[in-house]
Amino acid sequence: MTNKPNREEAMALLKKHVQSDALIKHALAVEAVMGHFAEKFGEEDPEKWRVIGLIHDLDYEKHPEEHCQKTREILTEEGWPEDYIRAIMSHGWKICTDVEPQERMEKVIYTIDELTGLIVATVLMRPDKSIMDLTVKSVKKKYKSKNFAAGVNREVIEEGAALLEMDLSEVIDETIKGMQAAADDLGLRGDL
Numbered sequence: 001m002t003n004k005p006n007r008e009e010a011m012a013l014l015k016k017h018v019q020s021d022a023l024i025k026h027a028l029a030v031e032a033v034m035g036h037f038a039e040k041f042g043e044e045d046p047e048k049w050r051v052i053g054l055i056h057d058l059d060y061e062k063h064p065e066e067h068c069q070k071t072r073e074i075l076t077e078e079g080w081p082e083d084y085i086r087a088i089m090s091h092g093w094k095i096c097t098d099v100e101p102q103e104r105m106e107k108v109i110y111t112i113d114e115l116t117g118l119i120v121a122t123v124l125m126r127p128d129k130s131i132m133d134l135t136v137k138s139v140k141k142k143y144k145s146k147n148f149a150a151g152v153n154r155e156v157i158e159e160g161a162a163l164l165e166m167d168l169s170e171v172i173d174e175t176i177k178g179m180q181a182a183a184d185d186l187g188l189r190g191d192l
Contacts, residue, residue, distance in 0.1 A: 005080055010051045013078065018061045027054050028185050029116040030109065036178030037108045049105055052087045056109060068092040068099075095156070101163060111160025114153050115175050118142065121149040123188050130190025131183050136172045143172075 034053030038046035059070035089099040090106035101107040122142045142148045161171045183189040
């Protein structure tokens with residue numbers, strides 16, 4: 001482990017702990033969106049944001065009842081820096097941790113983790129199964145339907161947007177853009 005974890009190290013660790021294709025794709029989606037937001041905000045270390053996005057659900061497949069707590073244990077054993085661990089812990093604020101998002105990076109992962117799932121569900125309902133022409137309007141229509149992707153915590157998304165001082169539509173738009181950049185890896189290019 002280097003002092004600053006890189007993508008290769010993060011991916012190796014992810015694949016060691018996660019076998020589910022769906023969870024790997026979710027990690028790739030969050031990674032892409034984190035990188036997009038880092039660049040949008042002009043952050044100096046977009047790779048750090050991406051690595052945190054990639055590894056955020058490291059423990060979810062094997063330890064869903066101890067989500068985030070096991071990730072802290074694993075990353076501490078692996079020698080990961082505390083600021084990376086804290087950012088990952090913050091995505092579970094009020095759900096499975098009491099680590100409140102403080103830094104902008106933490107606020108972004110808290111906000112977009114659930115949102116990426118809603119966007120994937122929206123894309124998969126489309127005839128062309130493509131994210132490339134997905135609109136904010138389409139996502140918001142599904143977002144308002146509480147029965148659609150009922151497991152997605154909309155309160156977290158809304159609270160996160162407020163923490164970021166961004167309009168929900170803007171957060172959705174930027175999240176779509178981030179995911180579009182990784183459409184092939186996510187299997188969401190569809191029939192376009």
